[in-house]
Amino acid sequence: MAIEGAGYLIAWKASKKNDSKLVKPEKRLLDSLKYENALLRKKIEALQPNDYILVDTSGNVLYLHKGRRMILRATISCGSGTILTDSEGKREWVFETPRGEFTIQSKYEKPTWIKPDWAFIEEGKPIPKNVMERAETGMLGDYAFGFGNGYFIHGTLYTRLLGKNITHGCIRMGDQDLKTLYETVPIGATILIF
Amino acid sequence: MHVSKSIFLIIITLLFGAEAVSASEIERRMQENRLLKSEYQLAKTRNIYILFDLVKKKVQIKAKGLLLREFPVEKFKFAGTPIQPKPIILQNKAALLKPKRVRIKPKKKVEGTLSDIPAFEVKDMPVRYRFDFDDGIHVYVRPKPEGGISALLVLLSSLKSCGITMPVGVLWNALQQKTYAELSLYLSPEDARLLYWGMPEGSRGIIYAFTAMDR
Numbered sequence: 448m449a450i451e452g453a454g455y456l457i458a459w460k461a462s463k464k465n466d467s468k469l470v471k472p473e474k475r476l477l478d479s480l481k482y483e484n485a486l487l488r489k490k491i492e493a494l495q496p497n498d499y500i501l502v503d504t505s506g507n508v509l510y511l512h513k514g515r516r517m518i519l520r521a522t523i524s525c526g527s528g529t530i531l532t533d534s535e536g537k538r539e540w541v542f543e544t545p546r547g548e549f550t551i552q553s554k555y556e557k558p559t560w561i562k563p564d565w566a567f568i569e570e571g572k573p574i575p576k577n578v579m580e581r582a583e584t585g586m587l588g589d590y591a592f593g594f595g596n597g598y599f600i601h602g603t604l605y606t607r608l609l610g611k612n613i614t615h616g617c618i619r620m621g622d623q624d625l626k627t628l629y630e631t632v633p634i635g636a637t638i639l640i641f
Numbered sequence: 642m643h644v645s646k647s648i649f650l651i652i653i654t655l656l657f658g659a660e661a662v663s664a665s666e667i668e669r670r671m672q673e674n675r676l677l678k679s680e681y682q683l684a685k686t687r688n689i690y691i692l693f694d695l696v697k698k699k700v701q702i703k704a705k706g707l708l709l710r711e712f713p714v715e716k717f718k719f720a721g722t723p724i725q726p727k728p729i730i731l732q733n734k735a736a737l738l739k740p741k742r743v744r745i746k747p748k749k750k751v752e753g754t755l756s757d758i759p760a761f762e763v764k765d766m767p768v769r770y771r772f773d774f775d776d777g778i779h780v781y782v783r784p785k786p787e788g789g790i791s792a793l794l795v796l797l798s799s800l801k802s803c804g805i806t807m808p809v810g811v812l813w814n815a816l817q818q819k820t821y822a823e824l825s826l827y828l829s830p831e832d833a834r835l836l837y838w839g840m841p842e843g844s845r846g847i848i849y850a851f852t853a854m855d856r
Contacts, residue, residue, distance in 0.1 A: 473663055473664075473667060474663075476667055477663065477666060477667050477670060480667065480670035480671060480673075480674055481670060483674060484670060484673055484674055484677055487674070487677035487678060487680075487681055488677060490681055491677070491680060491681050491684050491706035492706060494681075494684050494685065494705045494706050495705050495706050495707050496705060496707075501709065503709075503710075504838075505763045505835055505838045505839065506763075527743075527758065527759065527760040527761060528742055528743075528760065528761025528762075529742060529743045529744070529745050529759050529760070529761065530742050530743070530744045530745065531744070531745045531747070532744065533747075534747065541742070543761075546688075546689050546841065547687050547688050547689055547704070548687035548688070548704055548705065549687075568747050569745060569747055570747075570748070571747050571748030608758070611758070611760065611762075612760040612761065612762050613758050613760055639689075639704045639705070639707070639709065640689075641689045641702055641704065641709050641710070641839055
């Protein structure tokens, strides 16, 4: 055992002598990797918004986070995922709530819905040429938030359908939750939809 | 005597082993570095992305670095070319029972009773499917086998993978000088449906499988 031990000791001393130059650069590399990884984590963390609206299209739930704390959980309705094609087969709409990061671009009180072409096609009615014939009041509830490409967070007359995927892509909310959202969320706020 | 010899050898092994640990630590940090760089690249965009973290046995739906939803991976199997943690694009979703979107017939008003309204919902999503990513990466999602038919289906899928798709895929792609990898993930049925829902075609993702690759 003593001979074996001496053998190990000699080998260990020899390896220390040979590797002494290698250990330092390896240590430096490890340290620099640790530093760079910590920096990358901080850079990713810096991208995270503090205040944001989070929309879960699978569960039809909206969360409002302020200072990374959830202050509202609301049952909503998201897109039905259905498809509509016009009678000539030239245009097609997929009624899906878009996913990704969006920004609140506008806020409206007592909004008027300017019905798009698909709303008339779906009802089998001719598409009006006069924009005033497209206006419909009361359909969007008391408040609406535009988040781009014609998509809105708005109220609904059909509150019994909240929690179901039934919309044309917009996000429908109940009156009280919509009021809270309107009073809390400014233009420019981030919406994350998944 | 034997005990003292063992202790002596353990101490010596620990002293010499320090070099090996350090090398693997560097490799681990380097792989982590690649993962973080890839994630930073995806987090900078306005898109939702998915992280298949096989080291932690989790699948995460993320945006801007924020964790939106997490699914525990019950079990996984990997075969093929080692996967680097770089951003990959979901090119195709394949399933035997792929959900179909309902086509609305004009003149039929959508609002009505609940049963009248056609919808494409999570419950309609499959539990057994395949995600085809670029770079020859295929992720098979399967429900955790719970005995009976479920276990038989998993066995048949494994046999198909090991005996047919994997060797054919490797050979075919090797001839074209391309990579090929198959990853099988076992999730709960509910999580499998949510993952299918949460990952539309065109989504980006990262597979992080550093130490997990050896399993």
